[in-house]
Amino acid sequence: MRKLLKFFGGKFLRLFVVFLAIATLCIGTFSIYTVRQSFPQESGMIALKGLQSEVKIERDRFGIPQIYASSTHDLAMAQGFIHAQDRFWQMDFWRHIGSGRLSEIFGKSQLETDRYLRTMGWARVAKLELQQLSPATQSNLQAYADGVNAYLVTHQGSAISLEYAVLKFTNPNYQPEPWQPIHSLTWGKVMAYDLGRNLEREIERTVLLQTLPLDKVESLFPAYPDNLPIILPNYTKKQAETLYSPTPDLVQAVAPTLATLSSPLTAIADLLGSTSDGIGSNSWVISGKRTATGKPILANDPHLGVQMPSIWYEIGLHCLSKTPKCPYNVAGFAFPGVPGVVIGHNDRIAWGVTNIGADVMDLYIEKINPANPNQYEVNGKWVDMQVIAETIQVAKDNPVVENVRSTRHGPILSDVQPKLQKLASKSPVDVPSEYAIALRWAALEPSKLMESVEELDKANNWQEFRAAATKFDVPAQNLVYADVDGNIGYQMPGKIPLRRQGDGRYPVPGWNDEHEWLGYINFEKLPESFNPESGYIVTANNPVVDENYPHVITKDWVYGYRAKSIEQMIVNLTQTISIADIQKIQGNTRNLHAQKLSPILLAIPFKDRHLESALQVLKQWNFQLEKDEPGAAIFEVFWKHLLADTFHDELPEAYFPTGGDRHMAVVSNLVEQPNHSWWDDKRTKEIERRDDIFKKAFTETITELENTFGKNPKTWNWGKLHQITFRNQTLGKSGIVPIEALFNRGSFSTSGNGESVNANRWKANKSYEATDIPSLRVIFDLANLNNSVAINSTGQSGHAYHVHYDDMIPLWLKVQYHQLHQESEDKLLLKPWEKV
Incomplete structure (x- = not known):
């Protein structure tokens, strides 16, 4: 009997192993099939209804398509088809953000975000x-x-993208609807919001006034320093106008309501992959008198939130015969979901963009009629609001109706948290007993950005470039220019409000006309430059003009640490400048802020001997934030602790310093005032000074690094702390490890910080993880545009496990590039359905 059991037991075990192997093979085969079925057809022939003539699509070794067509119609149609092949999930997700319809895909968890987005009304404007x-x-x-x-006609579910296969488990009934032109326009509104969220600064100032005096709040938003560069330093028109000062009682009274907006603002920032602190970019153009070729070189690297896939899609659009009816021969970077090329070159010109950060958002405090909540006061009279009922579809739940109220200024944001519309009785007399907060924003008016992109793509010279820029209204961007004739230029476009009074830094009364917008700055009065004497133009979100410019563009310029580094490297190059020199500048990680703070720290006597070896490492550091630099690790960790020890005792947690350019400017001012009250830790009985806080922060730094790496400072490594993970914006943040592993890539060690030229930002109030990065790098050679180079941050494909999903990451990490124009490896023909 024992032998029989042994036989059957052994046989059963063998059968189980065989079954397990077969099941694993079947699951593996099914998984491979599921993953691969959405991969695009890149060669052969496809017939499309609606195509006018044959279109040729050539892809290079990175899967970058060059589209060749006989008409503008066919170019646009082929671009839409190719974008859908490679990135439709990304497109679908972004259009749902733009329309405030995330709950349709992800259910009730996104309802609050949808309510806020519907209140903003991007789809209505589109x-x-x-x-x-x-x-x-x-x-x-x-x-x-x-x-x-x-493309969608022949692809459904997981055949579109792997994400739809995963979505079936939580929302099995979801089917993507056909694409409509309005979806491309709402995408533009999303980008306008991502690049122009200055209302967050307005809210922050107001909330801080609840617990801090005005002078202390203002010290956290310091004036732009004289030792940092301005894009057009000699661009002056007349004396600046007198500006409005806020009424402290008024802004303090509405602060509790504004604080409640933090939740939806944070949710949208997470969706977009960045925060307003992380928005930056570098671009510069150098004339031929400084270059080795005698022709201009133009460089650009926009900084956006880390995401997988990249927000950018590299592409070329070429008319087989360039004519007035088909005028395109353009290559560069596009947004999936939008036709055309946003950053690129044609056969005559090249251009790049960086964010201005213009103040185009104002918050208005509206008096509400106590007898009728749908009326508000205008110059002593009650006026009816516009009220629109928005129906929000919620997956696996009942629809929700959101009543959106709007005043003459715009939508009422405070309706997202309606329970806080009344003030306590102790409110000052000049504040209405019932009020609401409305938003006026330039992007909530119709834009012609789409026309601008079309005209940029086909512009032949400076005059046509500027004509295209007149329509580049929101988001306002620094546009740099170069052409094959040797000219360089700069143009600031955008709808920049002219205020009757005020500078946009605080909420203002909306019940009279004292704070109204009077229109926008006339385009011809916006700053521009053509062939400047210096032979170069640098933009890095720093001020376009100084305080003598007659109008307010913003009071919250990015402090120009990156701009200064770029300018210094250009000026210090003693020989003519090459593409290789520009690549080195784009990869530079020098920390200008450390050059100011390190000498102060090193001059402080420490009684603790075991800190000496770390101080010696810091003393020998060259201020480059390279991955393997122990000095970089010491300083960046010190910077985190210095901010915490200086500010956490007095600031609410939501506004703990992130460590970016603004906080660098704040601390640069404070270190010149060793006895300033910010240095005192309110949690202790003693009164601390600057050197006390420096000592405390450095001691904490060494403790943290020793616990992480061991006692030897020479083994400490910035890159092991400063990691980057490329995350899918949706399922890659699910919290389910196996699903995240499908779509995310990383972690990878990286260098730099938010204010080095190679700007891999981290947040001192969160972690050392990189949150915002150079989303692409491109260098255009106007002597021979075929020599231009570029790199995307991830890859062309949005399909997990496709060879082009992550094949650019290794090059991007090393600040290496591919030729913008390469030999084709795959050829696909799109033919009219009727002619097949």
């Missing part, structure tokens, strides 16, 4: 915008949408 665009632009948007939909 509908108006579509009607006002030129017939040619409307036609291109429709052709692009037709291309997207031609």
